[in-house]
Amino acid sequence: MEFSLLIIVLVLLPVFTPVHCQVACNAKSGAVRQKRIVLSNPGTGELAKLDTCQYRVAPWSGQVCQVRLDFVRLELPQPQVNANSGLLECVDFLQVQHFRLCGRNSGQHLYLPIRRGQELQLLFQLATPLGKQSSWQLTLTQLECPRDSLTLNTRQPEVQTPTVRPILPFLGNFLPRTIFGGQSGIGSGSGPAAQLIQTLTLPSVADLEMLAPLGCDQYFRTTTGGIVSFNFAGGIYMPNMRYSICVKGAADSEISYKIEHFELSKANSEQSGPAYDTDCRSTVLTPLRVSDYLGIPNSYMVSRPELQATYYCGNGLTGQELVARPPFVLRFASDSQSSASETGFQLTYTVRRSQESPVTAEL
The missing domain is CATH 2.60.120.290 (Spermadhesin, CUB domain)
Incomplete structure (x- = not known):
């Protein structure tokens, strides 16, 4: 049977x-x-x-x-x-x-x-x-x-969803419990059929490869690629956005970002000079605070390795190369205000084996 x-x-x-x-x-x-x-x-x-x-x-x-x-x-x-x-x-x-x-x-x-x-x-x-x-x-x-690894919210009402992939929706009520798992339900036993059902509940290798790390709204899994802000082709980025861009890497690797286009608004836009950290994101919350930035933690500018900022804005990054250590995360934020300078960013990245920078060697 x-x-x-x-x-x-x-x-x-x-x-x-x-x-x-x-x-x-x-x-x-x-x-x-x-x-x-x-x-x-x-x-x-x-x-x-x-x-x-x-x-x-x-x-x-x-x-x-x-x-x-x-x-x-x-x-x-x-x-x-x-x-x-x-x-x-x-x-x-x-x-x-x-x-x-x-x-x-x-x-x-x-x-x-x-x-x-x-x-x-x-x-x-x-x-x-x-x-x-x-x-x-x-x-x-x-x-x-x-x-x-599933995080369950016990305060939510139980929703009627299948506990296994729904490949046999009409057989569940007809399969003998002695084969498929006694009182614990389908797939909880030790017979061949139960083992097959248990195998079907495991995520595929393709799923495990595609899963993004916790907190990543975008996830790039290749060692080289390109990243652009939303609506870059339209010439202006979305208002009131907060999202994280992640790139797959390893503990012994670093990432190079080559900035092809970069125009974000900044505080004191009439002043010249570099635009990073407090120019992009004030630590004091005020009405209509300018808060457009691309956060690149653990990064430094190749042309100015002594400059190791976290938040970047303005238009001073175009043509520059930045190198960052893991984790490889970019955090983009925009406020509700807009100006002609808010066209967004476009960059290419390369994940490579870690190379010591002059600044790192001195630490």
């Missing part, structure tokens, strides 16, 4: 493997539950009738802890200055968790943490005629963590 059921499991397994599906917005069928999903804008005629376009994504399994969202194409209207407040804001936008994005962001990505059983909602607000001409194609990939 046990062997027969194991054969059934093995035969049916390929039928229920994850698929790459395409989802329409405002779907009446409710939340979609797939490991990898493509979200595309409706056709021009249908999009023109919509004021909003919403997607709901249910967790693929009880072990989903992150979602990677790749913006294959994301073309929305540019942020506008509010006539009443005088502040820059997104009128037509994509809202996902605490991120509100507008403008041109094709090629960007985000990592979104997910609590056990939590649905992910994506809302496109299309408030203007330009918004109804927006275009997007997003690839959403659900990533699973090892079971013992």
Whole structure:
């Protein structure tokens, strides 16, 4: 009997493997539950009738802890200055968790943490005629963590999600408990079928490779690459943003950042000279405080190794090379104010074996 059921499991397994599906917005069928999903804008005629376009994504399994969202194409209207407040804001936008994005962001990505059983909602607000001409194609990939690494919020109500990947949704109630785990439920026993089910609950190697470290909103896993601020192609970065950009590295490595473009606002913009630390982020919180910066901890400027700042702003970094020690994290922040100098940043990076700098050698 046990062997027969194991054969059934093995035969049916390929039928229920994850698929790459395409989802329409405002779907009446409710939340979609797939490991990898493509979200595309409706056709021009249908999009023109919509004021909003919403997607709901249910967790693929009880072990989903992150979602990677790749913006294959994301073309929305540019942020506008509010006539009443005088502040820059997104009128037509994509809202996902605490991120509100507008403008041109094709090629960007985000990592979104997910609590056990939590649905992910994506809302496109299309408030203007330009918004109804927006275009997007997003690839959403659900990533699973090892079971013992999940952080559970015991105050949240229990959500009915599968405890294993939903490849056998209709067999769970028919499999004998003596094979699949007595009173502890499916997959808790020691038989061959139970061992198979337990194997299915483990994250794949691909998932473990893709998981971002805690606190990283963007994660770059290659040893070389390029990084740009959101809406860099549109010529102005998003207001009121806080996010962390991480690059995969090792304890015995360092990273070189070559700055190709860098224009962030700074305090006392009329004064010349380097723009770092208190020029970018005052330690005293005041109304309308200028707080636009790119934080690069444990870094120094190759042309001025004695200068080891943490926060950078202004336009003095263009053409410079910075070297930083682990951890490789960039922290970008912007306030609600805007000016013509706030065009953002573009850089390339290279992770390499650690090389002692002159300053480090003296310490």
